[in-house]
Amino acid sequence: MADILEISHLTKRFGGLAAVNDVSFSVPEGGIVGLIGPNGAGKTTIFNLITGVYSLTEGAVKFKGQSVVGLPPYKIADLGITRTFQNIRLFKNLTVFENVLTACHLSATYNIAESIFRLPRFRKEEKELVAKAEKLLEIMGLTDRRDLVANNLPYGMQRRLEIVRALALDPELLLLDEPAAGMNPDETEHLMKLIVRIRDEFKLSILVIEHHMDLIMGVCEHIVVLNFGLKLAEGGADEVANNPKVIEAYLGTTEEA
Amino acid sequence: MDWTYIQGILMLAGINLIAVLGLSLLTGFTGLFSFGHAGFMAIGAFIGALMTVSPTTTPAGLGLPFFVGVIAGGAAAGIVSYFLGRITLNLKGDYFCIATLGFGEATRLVLNNVQVFGGARGWPGIPYKSTLPAIILVDVLAVIFLANLVKSRHGRNMIAVREEELAAQISGINVFRYKMIALIVSAVYAGVAGVFFAHYMTFLQPKMFSMTKSTELTIIVIFGGLGSISGSVLGALLLTALPEILRAFEIWRLVFYGAAVILIMISRPKGLMGGMELTPAGIRKARMERKARLEALKEMKSGQDGEGSNG
Numbered sequence: 001m002a003d004i005l006e007i008s009h010l011t012k013r014f015g016g017l018a019a020v021n022d023v024s025f026s027v028p029e030g031g032i033v034g035l036i037g038p039n040g041a042g043k044t045t046i047f048n049l050i051t052g053v054y055s056l057t058e059g060a061v062k063f064k065g066q067s068v069v070g071l072p073p074y075k076i077a078d079l080g081i082t083r084t085f086q087n088i089r090l091f092k093n094l095t096v097f098e099n100v101l102t103a104c105h106l107s108a109t110y111n112i113a114e115s116i117f118r119l120p121r122f123r124k125e126e127k128e129l130v131a132k133a134e135k136l137l138e139i140m141g142l143t144d145r146r147d148l149v150a151n152n153l154p155y156g157m158q159r160r161l162e163i164v165r166a167l168a169l170d171p172e173l174l175l176l177d178e179p180a181a182g183m184n185p186d187e188t189e190h191l192m193k194l195i196v197r198i199r200d201e202f203k204l205s206i207l208v209i210e211h212h213m214d215l216i217m218g219v220c221e222h223i224v225v226l227n228f229g230l231k232l233a234e235g236g237a238d239e240v241a242n243n244p245k246v247i248e249a250y251l252g253t254t255e256e257a
Numbered sequence: 258m259d260w261t262y263i264q265g266i267l268m269l270a271g272i273n274l275i276a277v278l279g280l281s282l283l284t285g286f287t288g289l290f291s292f293g294h295a296g297f298m299a300i301g302a303f304i305g306a307l308m309t310v311s312p313t314t315t316p317a318g319l320g321l322p323f324f325v326g327v328i329a330g331g332a333a334a335g336i337v338s339y340f341l342g343r344i345t346l347n348l349k350g351d352y353f354c355i356a357t358l359g360f361g362e363a364t365r366l367v368l369n370n371v372q373v374f375g376g377a378r379g380w381p382g383i384p385y386k387s388t389l390p391a392i393i394l395v396d397v398l399a400v401i402f403l404a405n406l407v408k409s410r411h412g413r414n415m416i417a418v419r420e421e422e423l424a425a426q427i428s429g430i431n432v433f434r435y436k437m438i439a440l441i442v443s444a445v446y447a448g449v450a451g452v453f454f455a456h457y458m459t460f461l462q463p464k465m466f467s468m469t470k471s472t473e474l475t476i477i478v479i480f481g482g483l484g485s486i487s488g489s490v491l492g493a494l495l496l497t498a499l500p501e502i503l504r505a506f507e508i509w510r511l512v513f514y515g516a517a518v519i520l521i522m523i524s525r526p527k528g529l530m531g532g533m534e535l536t537p538a539g540i541r542k543a544r545m546e547r548k549a550r551l552e553a554l555k556e557m558k559s560g561q562d563g564e565g566s567n568g
Binding site for chain 2: 051053072073074077078082083085089090091092093094095098101102103104105106108110112115116117118122126129145146147148149152153154165166168169
């Protein structure tokens with residue numbers, strides 16, 4: 001399997017602080033990779049670097065063999081990388097349907113003049129966009145909440161809607177930033193199934209940040225552990241769980257140093 | 258009250274409406290506040306007048322037909338807004354607002370010193386060309402264009418920028434480009450409004466386009482409700498007519514005007530329409546949203562949040 005995302009020697013410094021320091025790993029095509037580490041380890045910073053929200057200090061990020069360094073976020077999204085946010089960022093005052101419909105925009109090509117004069121291409125493509133948004137809601141079980149304003153959705157569904165909105169862009173790589181945050185064990189269980197399901201149904205590769213270890217150990221084929229901006233370990237679930245350095249980072253040492 | 262008087266108020270309201278509609282796209286739909294749109298009105302007014310004024314009254318005048326003035330005034334405002342946008346649209350939130358304020362005031366002060374236009378003394382002799390039917394026609398076209406733009410993927414992208422800028426970028430929306438489009442469209446609308454204003458007053462003076470004018474336009478948009486075209490229409494009609502209705506209060510008129518605006522904003526903090534549209538489709542949408550909200554509430558009360566049932 002080829003690697004869809006290759007990160008090599010990634011470094012980001014904020015002044016004197018290296019939030020991410022010389023981190024290298026890759027995501028195989030069709031794989032689910034977990035990114036874990038204590039708070040402040042630099043996980044979200046890596047997401048911000050991949051999606052172009054921050055500019056990196058050193059290193060390289062390659063998507064399908066092509067460098068995405070220096071591209072603005074919207075172009076990176078256009079190439080096929082999209083994400084969700086740790087603190088949910090929906091279009092709050094729009095309905096569930098409008099949230100998804102808005103994100104479908106890249107599937108249409110009509111221009112502004114065509115929309116102002118309601119020309120044939122506008123009508124045709126707009127119908128396709130509506131159909132696409134409705135189908136996505138259907139697949140993800142949000143059809144009965146179609147007209148609810150996103151802000152009024154229950155928390156768990158807001159997280160799910162954010163994933164649907166990301167899927168509307170037809171991404172090839174999906175970055176999930178703590179998708180299970182604030183969920184109870186039951187909801188987390190559902191989410192695990194959902195992550196595997198969308199990977200298979202939408203033919204995606206997924207990179208997920210999470211603190212729920214059951215989720216990470218349950219769905220990730222490969223796990224990367226970060227601590228203080230450095231890569232501590234990587235490997236399969238068992239390998240990482242039994243790595244003394246990882247245990248130390250999470251639980252501390254028994255001896256006084 | 259005779260017809261000429263009422264007609265005058267309607268014309269002023271219609272002219273204000275053109276500018277307000279443009280500002281509605283920028284402020285109500287894209288979420289950028291401007292306190293300098295009187296500057297774009299001024300540019301439209303002076304450039305438009307320059308096209309139509311007869312060379313016999315003003316040496317620089319071109320004596321061209323009115324519609325040329327309308328196009329030139331709108332285009333001039335649009336071009337200026339492009340350059341303003343290039344340098345200011347990367348500013349965050351309030352800073353953009355302050356930059357527009359500076360632009361509006363700078364435009365007025367520059368015009369005060371351009372002797373071709375009569376400077377601060379003013380510029381008489383502009384032909385009276387703004388008729389009520391022409392203004393209504395432009396208003397109708399302006400509403401249709403705006404509604405069609407807002408209800409397209411381009412309009413939705415602008416709304417996404419207003420709602421959550423970072424999420425919009427991650428969704429592949431070129432935020433800068435859509436802010437720019439909103440700014441240019443709003444400037445063109447303001448410019449056209451300026452041309453009609455010039456050919457209604459037949460006399461121009463830079464101080465007509467002071468910050469008070471910019472603020473008035475923004476107040477109308479907020480008063481009508483951000484993100485509602487029908488709100489902007491109602492707001493422009495009501496708030497232009499209100500000072501006239503209040504003439505009975507003589508010197509207390511503007512006090513009552515201010516009090517009325519405050520009262521309405523307290524009772525309807527989201528503006529008159531609160532983002533809703535007064536069209537069959539708009540009312541249907543609002544009712545469906547209400548229904549969905551009530552259903553969700555009912556479900557939550559009955560102890561199930563619906564989370565486990567569909568996974």
